[in-house]
Amino acid sequence: MESFIRNLPKVELHLHIEGTLEPELMFKLAERNKSSIPFKSIDDVKKAYQFHNLQSFLDIYYQSCQVLIKEQDFFELAFNYFTKAYEQNVRHCEIFFDPQTHLERDIPFEIFMNGFLGAADKAQKKFGISSTLIMCFLRHLSEEDANTTLELSLPFRDKIIAVGLDSSEKNNPPSKFKNVFKKAKQLGLKTVAHAGEEGPPEYIWQTLDMLEVERIDHGVRCLEDDKLVSYLVEHKIPLTVCPLSNIKLCVFPELQAHPIKKLLDLGTCVTINSDDPAYFGGYIEENYLACQKTFNLTEKELIQFAKNGINASFLLDAQKDDLLAEINKLTKL
Numbered sequence: 160m161e162s163f164i165r166n167l168p169k170v171e172l173h174l175h176i177e178g179t180l181e182p183e184l185m186f187k188l189a190e191r192n193k194s195s196i197p198f199k200s201i202d203d204v205k206k207a208y209q210f211h212n213l214q215s216f217l218d219i220y221y222q223s224c225q226v227l228i229k230e231q232d233f234f235e236l237a238f239n240y241f242t243k244a245y246e247q248n249v250r251h252c253e254i255f256f257d258p259q260t261h262l263e264r265d266i267p268f269e270i271f272m273n274g275f276l277g278a279a280d281k282a283q284k285k286f287g288i289s290s291t292l293i294m295c296f297l298r299h300l301s302e303e304d305a306n307t308t309l310e311l312s313l314p315f316r317d318k319i320i321a322v323g324l325d326s327s328e329k330n331n332p333p334s335k336f337k338n339v340f341k342k343a344k345q346l347g348l349k350t351v352a353h354a355g356e357e358g359p360p361e362y363i364w365q366t367l368d369m370l371e372v373e374r375i376d377h378g379v380r381c382l383e384d385d386k387l388v389s390y391l392v393e394h395k396i397p398l399t400v401c402p403l404s405n406i407k408l409c410v411f412p413e414l415q416a417h418p419i420k421k422l423l424d425l426g427t428c429v430t431i432n433s434d435d436p437a438y439f440g441g442y443i444e445e446n447y448l449a450c451q452k453t454f455n456l457t458e459k460e461l462i463q464f465a466k467n468g469i470n471a472s473f474l475l476d477a478q479k480d481d482l483l484a485e486i487n488k489l490t491k492l
Contacts, residue, residue, distance in 0.1 A: 163458060164447045168485050170468035171244065171252040171432050171443050173376050173399035175295075175325070176275065177224050177260065178435025179240040188226035188235075196226060208438055213357050213408050214327055216438060224260050233274025241282035241290070243436075247444040250482060251289045251474060255323055258308050259297045268311050276318055291473060293351060295323040296339065298331040305339045309346075320473050321349035323376065324366075328358040333365040340370040349373055349473060351399075356410060360384035367396070374399060374471060379410065381427075382418050392426045397471030401434035402450055403441045420454040423463065430468040462490055 182204040189196045198204045210216040227233060237254075244252055254275070261271050275292060282288045294312055296305035312319060322343040324336060333352055340350055352366040356377035363381055366372045367390075378398040381387045391398070402417050404410075411417045422429040431450060436442040441449065447464070450456060456464075469482045 160451055160458075161448060164444060164451065164461060165248055166489065167248065167447075167461060167465050168469075168482055168489070169247065169249045169443055169447075169465055170430075170472050170474075170482070171249050172374070172397070172430055172468060172471060173255070173401055173432035173434055174240070174252055175255045175257070175435050176237055176240060177227070177257055178220065178439075179243075179437050180223055180227075180236060181239070181437045184235065184239060185223055185226055188228075188232050192226060192228045192232070194226045194228070197222065208407075208440075210408050210438075213329075216408055216435070217327060220435065220438065221260060224257075225264070227261065227271070228264075228266065230270050230274040230277075233271045234278045237275050237278035238281060241278060241286060241288055243442055245282070245286040245288055247442055249288065249443060251469075251472060251478075253291050253293055253320070253473060255293050255295045255325065257295050257297060257325065258312065259300060259304065262308065262311070268315070272315050272318065289474070289478070291320040292318060293321045293323045294319050295325040296336060297326040298324050298333075298335065298353075299327045302336050302339050305336055306342070309339060309343060313346075316346065316348075319348065321351055321373075323350075324352035324354075324370070325376070328353060328356055328362065332358070333362055334369050337369045340372075344371065351376055353377055355380040356405070356408075360387050363387060373397075377401065377405075379405060379418055379422075382421065388425060388427065391428075395428050397428040397430060397467065398422065399430050399432050399471070401432045401439075401446070403446050404434035404439045407439040414449055414453045417450075417453075419450060420456070420460075423460060428467045428471055429464070430471055431464050432468075458490065462486060 182201040279290045350372045351374040352372045353376040354366045355363040360383050374397045376399045431446050433443045469479050
């Protein structure tokens, strides 16, 4: 089954590039940039990755980002992820990035963008991996700040496929960002948003009704609202679910209690992703493997997860068809 999962062509739709900062690279960049980090060793870093909720993770996440300063830093961060993705047979990834995390440290927009884009270009040429960028707004900040970020991104408009919404969900409803999402859509950007991870089903409804998103990131609390589940199924709204992340952040006590198998059985377009793999103990392959082992997933079910990821992506129809045909040929289904 491990070999089957590894050979399965995969698409990753919920991946925060800053969340791929492995401890080894963190120390390398801290030394190179003479940045201060609150850890004495790699072991200290790993010991600190014991989270009790989303905020406890975010506190360390934003602190760790302090080592990302130069274009080369962002390039290395992204290319390290692409290398890992290639090893796990990821064919396409739609990558979240957080401009405000860097802008508030006076890192110019072009510095991190050029780093990310350079890595994406090299990965396309070296590994054949396609990718797009999704610019996320930090929901603990104001809509005004998000609007400023959108304005700053305009020189790179053709390099960004969508806007998203991440960071601390509690007490930061999607409705807070209604106007900036409307403006993004007017600019031709697609829209996605984190909702229903720690926030209630109502937050998922808000992303659908007020932000008019095409995908829900996480969305696992939709099961608390039968009407919402029916809507998601009927309208084929994808859910980009991150199982190991949900366990690490105590959204569920253990993987056995996770609803991902139920979401699949109910007919939602649920997908498997890794979120912030450097912090949560696994990239996409590890998430697939953990789910297969925990829920005794069949090859047919694993294929459905992979196909859901392809169908939920922002790839062109012809690109989707090519990947789906490859899966069908591989599995003889």
